[in-house]
Amino acid sequence: MKTTIGIIGVGMLGASLAASLPEGRYRRLGWARRHEVGVWALKNGVLDSFCSTADELLKEADIAVICLPVPTIIEYIQKYAVLMKEERVIVTDIGSVKGCIEKAALAEGIRFVGSHPMAGTEKSGPEAMVPGIYGNATVFIVPPYREDAEAVEKVEAMWESVGGRIFRIDSAAHDLLVAHTSHVPHIVSSALALSVLDEPDPIVKEQRFAGCASGFRDTIRVAASSPRMWRDIISHNKTAVIEAINSYEERCTLMKRMIQNDDFDGFEREFGLGKTLIEEWRREKKW
């Protein structure tokens, strides 16, 4: 018998998940506020069925996957908790911050396991979907301290079916980790783009635009992501983000001091250590 997956929020990541689920094993329901999204999803074979309400989806789904911005995930857990409990539906999500979502789920007493697939692009909306985006991606699975073994197993099986590499972690460790590996890179990248491109003098601005090449383009790519989404992520992970920015700033200040003090041996050593670690990481990822 097929497991029914109910995708709440059919944006870039929700649509990509629906499009990647193996048909033989899963039935794919979806619900989104905008009806056009449903029309698009059915026309493109992304969903088997589009529900007209979230209630309808929760009554049919074995697993509900909330693919929405962090504050909306929390809002929906609170709004639909009664029905989620009645239906004993397993609820998971794809939010980039896990502590605040887990807290809401535990307070409501629903069957919950957090997920966070490390995949995405700087684009959003269902049309930007990338079937196969979860292939070889790390998927953090964050079981709450009151573990529901069946729920964890089913959620992991779903992510494995789309090619995810499961990595179990608790919510506090997760949130500090992604502050380092994802949230701070977005901030740094945005600050860099602004310091180069936000130039009032039109002649200098023209030079700056001409002087930015492929290295710059890649370094600042993630800063073209959704400002609203990143506001939501960072405001829900403030303490960890500040801790991670501070540790980044220490490394950056060290390099600046070395340059100021003509310690170019030291600079070359630091830069070389970075290169070595990047190569080690790429080998492990097979990238």
Add this chain to the structure above:
Amino acid sequence: MKTTIGIIGVGMLGASLAASLPEGRYRRLGWARRHEVGVWALKNGVLDSFCSTADELLKEADIAVICLPVPTIIEYIQKYAVLMKEERVIVTDIGSVKGCIEKAALAEGIRFVGSHPMAGTEKSGPEAMVPGIYGNATVFIVPPYREDAEAVEKVEAMWESVGGRIFRIDSAAHDLLVAHTSHVPHIVSSALALSVLDEPDPIVKEQRFAGCASGFRDTIRVAASSPRMWRDIISHNKTAVIEAINSYEERCTLMKRMIQNDDFDGFEREFGLGKTLIEEWRREKKW
């Protein structure tokens, strides 16, 4: 009659230039310290002829293009200045810093025009060449204050023949510009890679490696470039680099303060301005 281009230093950028020059217009000579490079270049059709000495190349070339690290460019200008003057060869280079090279060339009184094609990858060596890499790339042309119009014209024609978009600029403006658009991005990227991957605790290190995805990969790509090359570039452009780091740090500190002060409206506005400028820049580059 074909113009003879003499490429001194057949590494990634020198070999890419040789491979991109239109055969009908240019004869391609090369010289490199390692003889194997010549064997490789002739075998792969990258050069028409490999000279056994730099003297031999300078006697035959109309334009000599020094494709070597910044300090070696300066060294070679000083070492071969007498012959360069005797032969009235037009000398150019591909160094990422222009002030120090121009100064050396002017002191020697050779026919010199600085070039800086904004192209490259994090890889080095002739085997890493990318024919066509200069297509649509900005090429800064830096004529010294005692301008040699014929030399400027010939050097520009050469870069145009491989698809470069010419942008004339003086050396001081160039060096401050690339400090912003290229040198600081390399430092920031390296500091970020180190703050995430240089982790002594093996369990945390494993988590960090798992938690880095495609966004991180792109943000830190340039930090896998040659440490020796970046030491040379940054040590020859120290003042401009410090000025550009300071202006980057201001933007980064502003964002951090906004997060600390719960000014997430401000954060979203800053991030949004960065996104808008990136999109404007991409439209202009047609990227």
